Amino acid sequence: MLDHLEKILMTNDIEAIWTQHCRMMAQYGFDRLIYAFLPFRDAPGRDDVADALFLSNHDPDYLRCYLQNNSYLESPMVKWMMHNTGVRSWGDILRQMEQRTLTPEERARLEMNRAFGVTAGYSITFEDSSSRSTGGIGLCAERGLTQAEVDDIWSRHGRELMVLNSVLHLKISTMPLVTARRALTARQREVLEWVADGKTTADIALIMGLTVATVEKHLRRAREVLDVETTAQAVLKASMQKQLFQRNNHSGAIAPARQTGAAK
Incomplete structure (x- = not known):
């Protein structure tokens, strides 16, 4: 055992x-x-x-x-x-x-x-x-x-x-x-991680070298992917799904929503 x-x-x-x-x-x-x-x-x-x-x-x-x-x-x-x-x-x-x-x-x-x-x-x-x-x-x-x-x-x-x-x-x-919903993109994860660190939209734009409008677009699409209404809910949900702050955030470490047919 x-x-x-x-x-x-x-x-x-x-x-x-x-x-x-x-x-x-x-x-x-x-x-x-x-x-x-x-x-x-x-x-x-x-x-x-x-x-x-x-x-x-x-x-x-x-x-x-x-x-x-x-x-x-x-x-x-x-x-x-x-x-x-x-x-x-x-x-x-x-x-x-x-x-x-x-x-x-x-x-x-x-x-x-x-x-x-x-x-x-x-x-x-x-x-x-x-x-x-x-x-x-x-x-x-x-x-x-x-x-x-x-x-x-x-x-x-x-x-x-x-x-x-x-x-x-x-x-x-x-x-x-990653469940039946589509996965967050690398950019969406990154902006949510900066929000979780307490950064404002303007801060994130400066850190990532993006415009404020682009950061807001990534946050909006992250909310859509996670099916939540607010950015705070998106941070909480993505955190509980272990999608944020991962050392190796690559597809090979993420499971699809419904795996079936494993060896009996």
Whole structure:
């Protein structure tokens, strides 16, 4: 396990980190995973999935159904994860199904999961230092394993699994992320960094050798890219996405919004 953790901590490529993690989870019987990280949450109830990072090695057909029209938000486990921190067995949802306490939409999501062999597993929501960010992962067990068998796996290896998944999240949450929105340009990042340092538009124009109008243009386009109304919001959001003040701010260190198809 130490070798695995060392690889995760020393790697700065999200695709490589994700592939390594999928391989490790498969050793415990969890061969299909979905990880989601929302580095910047707006006001309550206004979360935008365009700002989220999704990683998964599920079948592409399942992912298309799962993500289509954001219908996954009707999943009972996703609903739980949006309002709770910690770990939960999917057996709890099966019991709710038996007790007929789920909504028709929630039951429809479970039926879709069953059609794709997504029937047993565990979900984890991570506690972040910032109230503006949230992350979680769904660990789907191999086909053929019952929830009782998965609960037994967790009783024996739950502590290890929590550490491994928590390290994954901690690593990814410190890396620069580009989501479904287009990335900031180098100029847009630079002007936002100077704003974060307390410089005025006139100061930035002098420092960068630009006109005030050009600096204002870069700030306006940065706000558009980040889908915010003010420059202060742009600085906050770009900072929480780790897009500012990066030593190596190159495309190879930035992950696309929805990486799928990693090695199983």
